[in-house]
Amino acid sequence: MDNPTHFSKQLxxxxxxxxxxxxxxxxxxxISRTDEARTVWEVLNPAFIPTLFTATxxxxxxxxxxxxxxxxxxxxxxxxxxxxxxxxIIFPAGDSSGQQIxxxxxxxxxxxxxxxxxxxxxxxxxxxxYEIFRGDHFQAALSVTxxxxxxxxxxxxxxxxVPTLWGIFVPVAAFLTARTLGGNDKACxxxxxxxxxxxxITYFGAISVPNSLGFIFFFSSFPFLLRYVxxxxxxxxxxxxxxxxxxxxxHFLTGxxxxxxxxxxxxxxxxxxxxxxxxxxxxxxxxxxxxxxLPLSLVYFRFFRANSSTTFNxxxxxxxxxxxxxxxxxxxxxxxxxxxxxxxxxxxxxTLAFLYMVYLLHKLCRNHEARSKxxxxxxxxxxxxxxxxxxxxxxxxxxxxxxSERLWVLRDFIATPFVxxxxxxxxxxxxxxxxxxxxxxxxxxxxxxxxxxxxxRSLGILIILNIIIPSxxxxxxxxxxxxxxxQVASLQTTxxxxxxxxxxEGNTHxxxxxxxxxxxxxxxxxxxxISNPSAYYFDEFSQLGHELFTNMSREPSPxxxxxxxxxxYTAVAYFIVSxxxxxxxxxxxxxxxxxxxxxxxxxxxxxxxxxxxxSSPQS
Amino acid sequence: MTVQSSRNLSPRIYACACTFVFTxxxxxxxxxxxxxxxxxxxxxxxxxLSSYFIVAVIFLNQSSFQSPIIGLPASLVYVSINAVFLGHxxxxxxxxxxxxxxxxxxxxxxxxxxxxxxxxxxxxxEVASILVLVIAATxxxxxxxxxxxxxx
Numbered sequence: 001m002d003n004p005t006h007f008s009k010q011l012x013x014x015x016x017x018x019x020x021x022x023x024x025x026x027x028x029x030x031i032s033r034t035d036e037a038r039t040v041w042e043v044l045n046p047a048f049i050p051t052l053f054t055a056t057x058x059x060x061x062x063x064x065x066x067x068x069x070x071x072x073x074x075x076x077x078x079x080x081x082x083x084x085x086x087x088x089i090i091f092p093a094g095d096s097s098g099q100q101i102x103x104x105x106x107x108x109x110x111x112x113x114x115x116x117x118x119x120x121x122x123x124x125x126x127x128x129x130y131e132i133f134r135g136d137h138f139q140a141a142l143s144v145t146x147x148x149x150x151x152x153x154x155x156x157x158x159x160x161x162v163p164t165l166w167g168i169f170v171p172v173a174a175f176l177t178a179r180t181l182g183g184n185d186k187a188c189x190x191x192x193x194x195x196x197x198x199x200x201i202t203y204f205g206a207i208s209v210p211n212s213l214g215f216i217f218f219f220s221s222f223p224f225l226l227r228y229v230x231x232x233x234x235x236x237x238x239x240x241x242x243x244x245x246x247x248x249x250x251h252f253l254t255g256x257x258x259x260x261x262x263x264x265x266x267x268x269x270x271x272x273x274x275x276x277x278x279x280x281x282x283x284x285x286x287x288x289x290x291x292x293x294l295p296l297s298l299v300y301f302r303f304f305r306a307n308s309s310t311t312f313n314x315x316x317x318x319x320x321x322x323x324x325x326x327x328x329x330x331x332x333x334x335x336x337x338x339x340x341x342x343x344x345x346x347x348x349x350x351t352l353a354f355l356y357m358v359y360l361l362h363k364l365c366r367n368h369e370a371r372s373k374x375x376x377x378x379x380x381x382x383x384x385x386x387x388x389x390x391x392x393x394x395x396x397x398x399x400x401x402x403x404s405e406r407l408w409v410l411r412d413f414i415a416t417p418f419v420x421x422x423x424x425x426x427x428x429x430x431x432x433x434x435x436x437x438x439x440x441x442x443x444x445x446x447x448x449x450x451x452x453x454x455x456x457r458s459l460g461i462l463i464i465l466n467i468i469i470p471s472x473x474x475x476x477x478x479x480x481x482x483x484x485x486x487q488v489a490s491l492q493t494t495x496x497x498x499x500x501x502x503x504x505e506g507n508t509h510x511x512x513x514x515x516x517x518x519x520x521x522x523x524x525x526x527x528x529x530i531s532n533p534s535a536y537y538f539d540e541f542s543q544l545g546h547e548l549f550t551n552m553s554r555e556p557s558p559x560x561x562x563x564x565x566x567x568x569y570t571a572v573a574y575f576i577v578s579x580x581x582x583x584x585x586x587x588x589x590x591x592x593x594x595x596x597x598x599x600x601x602x603x604x605x606x607x608x609x610x611x612x613x614x615s616s617p618q619s
Numbered sequence: 620m621t622v623q624s625s626r627n628l629s630p631r632i633y634a635c636a637c638t639f640v641f642t643x644x645x646x647x648x649x650x651x652x653x654x655x656x657x658x659x660x661x662x663x664x665x666x667x668l669s670s671y672f673i674v675a676v677i678f679l680n681q682s683s684f685q686s687p688i689i690g691l692p693a694s695l696v697y698v699s700i701n702a703v704f705l706g707h708x709x710x711x712x713x714x715x716x717x718x719x720x721x722x723x724x725x726x727x728x729x730x731x732x733x734x735x736x737x738x739x740x741x742x743x744x745e746v747a748s749i750l751v752l753v754i755a756a757t758x759x760x761x762x763x764x765x766x767x768x769x770x771x
Contacts, residue, residue, distance in 0.1 A: 070716035112744050132739055141734030141743060141751075142727065148748040149677055149697070151690035165727070172720050220724060239709060246728050249735065 011065055014058055015075065021055035022078050029082070029089045035495035036580070040086045040485050049478055055079065056193075056474035061466065063189045064427060072189040073175060081167030083196050083477075084205040086485055088159040093493040093526045098209040100493065100522045101540065102136060103158045107529025109140040110147065110154045115531035118544065118567060123306055130304035135210025135251040142213075155526055162212040166205035169216055170195060176223035178417035180230065181379060182372035184424060191420035197477045198349050198412035199342070200405060202484035211402070214254030215409050217247035221258055222413065229265050229378045230371070240265075253402065256297050257389075257410055260290040261382055268378060287381060291388045295397060305401075313398045328394050332405040334483070342483040345476075346408070350387075353415030356422040357383065379414055386411040423473065430464050490519075491580050496604035497523040500576060500611055503602050505535055510571035510615075512536065513564045515548045520576045536568045553582065556594045561614040571616050574601060578609040652715060658700060659707040659763060666700050667760035673697040674752045681745060701726045701756055704763035730755045 028045040037043045059079060063072055087095040094100065108115050124130075139161075147157040171192035178191035196202055204212045221243030228236040244262060248255025267286040270279055298310040317325055327335035331343035357380045364373045386407050393404035501523045504514065513536040514524060524537035531539060538545025544567070551560045552575050561573035575598070579587040591610050594600075601613035658666050673693050680689040699719075706713075706722020713721065734743060734751045741747060 070714065073716065073720075109738060109743050112742055137738055138731055138735045141738050142731035144743050145730055145734045145748050145751050146694075148681055148745060149690060149694040149752065151680055151685045151687050168720065169724050172717065176717070217728070220721075235709075243728075246732070249732075 011062065011067055014062055015067075015071070018055055018058040018062065018075060019078070021051055021058065022082060025051050025055060025082055026085075026089075029085065032090050033092075034090065035092060036491065037091065038489050038491050039487060040090050041482070041487060043090060044086075052082075053474050053478050056477050057470045059193065060190075060470035060473050063193060064186055064465075064470075069175075069185055069189060073172060073192060076171045076189065076192045077168050079193070080171050080196060080205075081164060083202060083481065084163035084166050085160070086481075087206050088163050091492045092495040092498055093155065093523065094159045095207055096490070096492050096519065096522050097207055098211075099158070099207045100525050101530070102139060102209050103155065104525030104530030105136045106140040106143050106154060106158060107525070107527075108532070110144050111529055111532070113529070113532055113534065115529075116533040116536060116568065117531065118542075124303050124308075126304045127306065133249065133252075135214060135249065138246070138249045139208075139210045139213055143208075158208050160208075162208040162216075163206055165216055166212065170201075170205065170219055173216075173219040173223060174413070174416050177219075177226065177413075178420055180223045180226040181375055181417050181421075183417055183421050187421050187424035188417070190424055191417045193477070194349075194420045194423070194473070195413065195416045197419075197473075197480045198408075198416070199345055199480045199483035200408045201412050202481065204406075204409050206485070211251040211253060211406065214247045214251030215413075217243045217250055218254040218258055218410060219413050221247060222261075225261060225265055226375045226378065229268070230375050232269065252297070252301075253294075253406060254410070256294050257386070257407075260293045260385065263293075264290045264381060264385065265378060268381070283381070287385060291385045291392070294389045295392050298393075298397065298400065301401065308401055309399045310401060311398050312396055314396055316398065317395050325395065329391055332390075332394065332408070333403060334405075339482070339487060341479065342487075345480045345483040348476075349419055350408075350411060350415045352422055353418040354383070356418045360418070360421075379418075383411060383414045386414070423469070427465065427469060430461055430469075433461060493519065493523045493526070494578075494580070496606060496609050497576075497578060498527060500602055500604060500609050501527045504574055504611065508535075508572055511569065512572040512574060513561075513568045513570040514574045514576060515545070515552050515561065515564055516574075516576035517549055517578075517581050518546070519581050520578065521545070533569070536570060553577070553586070553590055556590060556598060556612070558597055558614050561598070562616070565616055573614045575612045575614075576609065578604075580608060655703055655707070655715060655718070658703045660767070661704075661760070661763060664760070666704075667756070670697060670700050670756040670760065671753065673700075674749060674756060677752065678749045681749070697752070697756070698723060698726060701729075701759040704759040705729070708762050708766040726755070726759060729758060733758070 025048060028048040028051060032040075032043050032045045032048065034043045056079065059075055062075060087099075143154060143158050143161055146161070147154045150157065174195040175188045175192040178188035179185070183191065204215055221240050224236045224239040224243065227233070228240055240262060244255065244258035247258045264286060267290075268283055295312070299312065301310060302308045320328075324335075330347055331337075332346070334343040334346050337343055357376070360376055361380055364376055367373075390404055390407040390411065393400060393407070397404075497520050501514075501520070504512070505528055511534050514520070516524070516537070518540050521537050521540045524535075525540070528535040528537065530537065538548070548560055548564050556575065561575065565571065565573045575594075577587060577590050582590075594612055598612045598614050600610065602611040603609070661667055673696055676693045677690065677697070680686060680693065702719060702722035702725070704722070705725040706718035706720075709725055710718045710721045730751065733754045734748070737743060737747050737751055737754075743751070
């Protein structure tokens with residue numbers, strides 16, 4: 001290792017090998033792509049996990065070397081994009097979740113149509129304001145502009161938008177945050193990788209929803225907020241405010257949390273001559289005020305959005321057994337997970353970070369001249385505030401518009417630099433031990449013993465540094481993927497459902513309505529959009545659409561189709577049934593009981609999906 | 620409504636991205652810095668005008684060829700020029716790599732923001748999308764020039 005040229009050659013070889021492994025991993029993901037699957041684990045190529053583990057192992061060695069920061073970050077970005085692209089590459093239409101609903105809305109912007117609304121529920125007072133600022137619009141504007149620039153279909157752009165942006169910008173934000181907290185460049189580079197060991201962070205980086213974009217902007221604002229806390233300069237404040245505004249424009253959750261942190265930063269500024277007790281009181285009051293902003297805003301959300309009825313329920317914990325309260329507080333939804341590893345993986349990172357933060361603050365309290373004291377204290381307060389908000393939302397609130405675990409993404413981001421610093425500290429201590437061993441003069445009397453024990457110890461340290469630590473971090477990262485990507489799920493949107501939707505769209509010249517199950521509605525949303533007046537698929541939450549499908553399944557009669565056509569002012573109606581969604585018996589019963597005037601319009605090549613059509617007698 | 624199959628998109632996207640990144644890595648640090656300085660100095664508005672020229676290429680591609688082979692490199696160059704402008708203005712104190720990355724984030728944000736305003740006022744059809752690209756390029760060019768003048 002003494003010869004820099006030799007070391008540089010080794011490093012380059014390592015980097016080339018790492019890039020080859022990443023390319024192989026991408027290839028393995030692409031060949032795992034399937035027409036029909038429930039989870040990514042069902043179809044993932046068996047060689048993928050060993051390849052990924054080896055690549056991560058190599059990457060950690062590179063990150064702990066003296067390579068240039070830009071090169072390290074480029075390598076981290078490649079693996080980060082890979083880790084967040086599972087859904088986009090493996091499933092034909094991504095994960096069946098909010099991202100398909102988001103794409104359904106974005107389609108209306110891309111194809112420039114006004115969604116047809118069948119019912120007009122009473123709108124709250126500030127509903128127009130909510131409509132302007134809802135995150136869908138910002139994401140739609142970005143996705144549509146990029147799709148037109150790149151001349152790609154909106155489906156592809158939408159699926160890869162967040163994984164790509166997340167893969168590029170989030171490691172950089174983690175690096176900058178760690179650096180602002182005073183981390184060594186190697187620890188900061190480690191932080192940019194360590195962020196992927198948090199399962200909820202990985203999950204939100206893999207789905208294209210407005211909330212994910214909000215998280216990206218929140219993460220980008222955080223290092224500048226820390227810099228503002230440290231130096232109180234106007235440029236950092238401007239950048240913080242700008243990124244926070246866009247995080248608000250993407251999703252109100254991240255916007256409100258950004259606002260809370262900015263207020264916390266403003267009000268935690270110490271004044272000249274202020275007594276420590278006065279500062280402590282002000283900090284406590286500020287902390288309580290900032291922590292209450294999110295719960296209160298959720299309660300008053302009903303003035304902005306229809307069907308929002310979040311309330312405080314202070315009696316909620318009283319009706320729960322103590323072990324359930326502890327389980328919910330620590331593991332959230334994962335408390336009842338089938339796999340015991342999943343809840344452990346969700347808490348191990350934040351717990352490690354919390355302990356290291358307490359240790360650091362204790363150390364900094366003794367050192368009155370420490371420069372990073374303000375930033376560390378602020379990061380600790382932000383971590384506590386988000387954790388407190390999570391507990392309030394989980395234990396004392398009902399009818400939340402989203403699951404409270406989303407706050408973990410923010411908490412884990414703040415935890416990342418501390419976990420990385422803790423690991424780096426361990427590495428440094430081990431290295432120091434190794435140097436100390438070499439520097440110690442051997443005793444002539446026990447030369448042989450010392451050489452033997454010294455060599456053994458050096459070998460042990462070498463193994464710890466180059467094998468055990470990279471293996472543990474690599475293994476942790478790979479294991480956390482099993483918590484990030486669901487192990488159990490319903491059947492995702494299949495290729496033959498997409499093909500059926502495309503076939504209907506390509507072969508119908510009149511306005512049409514489709515009666516189908518909620519899963520085919522997702523397929524319809526990603527191809528023609530939601531509530532498209534020319535190609536109408538009912539909203540996935542529509543009671544009417546659900547009733548029509550149930551009635552058609554029970555009694556495949558034109559009267560239901562006619563009713564759907566009259567409701568949606570269309571000339572043709574289609575009825576889609578697919579075998580995996582309703583079961584073979586029910587499927588066979590339906591397709592044999594369909595009679596004239598309904599006609600068979602399309603059958604998927606694998607005969608798992610049938611489409612029946614009916615035209616209005618007037619047309 | 621033309622629907623392209625997303626089946627073959629991912630390898631194509633990553634192949635183009637990898638080509639771009641390797642080309643960038645082959646340029647050494649000094650060359651990159653010189654290129655960045657040339658772009659930010661924007662002598663005779665040549666890079667701002669290049670940006671508009673690329674918008675014209677994107678418009679032509681969008682209205683006639685609809686080919687990602689033209690769209691992808693054109694968009695990459697367009698975003699890179701404007702990312703360098705904004706990176707220089709807002710993140711001048713950072714290292715070149717961070718300037719480029721954060722500048723890209725700033726420019727994509729600007730693109731989304733302008734698109735959001737156009738969407739709120741009118742709609743985001745094909746012509747409006749081109750308008751968004753022109754406005755975003757103009758804003759980043761103006762910000763860059765103002766910064767240059769304030770720097771003296």
